[in-house]
Amino acid sequence: MIKHKLSQVIIFLLLSISFGSTALEINSMMLVSAYDDESVFTIKNNENARIFVSTSVSELFIKNGEIEMVDYNRNNIFDWKINLSPRKTIIEPGRKKDFFITLSDTNLDPKSNNIDRAFQISFIPQAYVSEGMEKTNHVNFTIGLGPLFILAGEEQPINYDIKYDGKTLYIHNKGNSFIRANLDSCKYIKSEDTDCTQEFVVLAGRKLNVNLKEGLMSDDILVNLETHRAKYRESITIHKGHNI
DSSP states (O other): OEEEEOOHHHHHHHHHOOOOOSSEEESOSEEEEOTTOOEEEEEEEOSSSOEEEEEEEEEEEEETTEEEEEEOOGGGGGGOSEEEEOSEEEEOTTOEEEEEEEEOTTTOOTTOOSSOEEEEEEEEEEEOOOTTOOGGGSOOOOOOBOOEEEEOOSOOOOOEEEEEOSSEEEEEEOSSSOEEEEEEOGGGOOOTTSOOEEEEEEOTTOEEEEEOOGGGOSSEEEEEEEOTTSSSEEEEEEETTOBO
């Protein structure tokens, strides 16, 4: 079993930004599924040449508020909770390819869905080189995509700790469900041109320090929290130097 920690910077980007790299474009950087659904990531080749795409799957665990990743490989195949298909493929220029996520029949019990399970799905592009072609004439792409797949359990009431120091917002999700957070200081900022909102996701059990955009920094910030289907939601205003 391969286990390693995922840095806060990487996971914050992964959870808060949707984007396409030069080579690849993706339909979503985060998919949320119930225990009885099939999920699909769609990848588009934006290049003028074929690309070869390989994939990998890692399960995310929260230990003492930090994220640890366990890579799926042949040594732990009997522990896999999800399956991805295809694992490797070729995508023609301008074309799209669907990658399907299905749930394990043996390692997941739909009746035990009181907790979330999170996974990172990595898509790694490389230039496609057919037989007889010189590799030196082709560029190898180094920018891949690492979207998040969340297998959501039953929504649980929101439970959290929040601190705000004027530049950084600390949040500890003490509940059993991941929460979507929206920060808004627009009504406290006089300038209409200021980018005064910020959104991110906090996994169950996660402790996260969020560096705020300059336009968001003010004495007060409105914090809107909700579970993934908004069964539970809460709005609070936190003052600089305070905690809740």
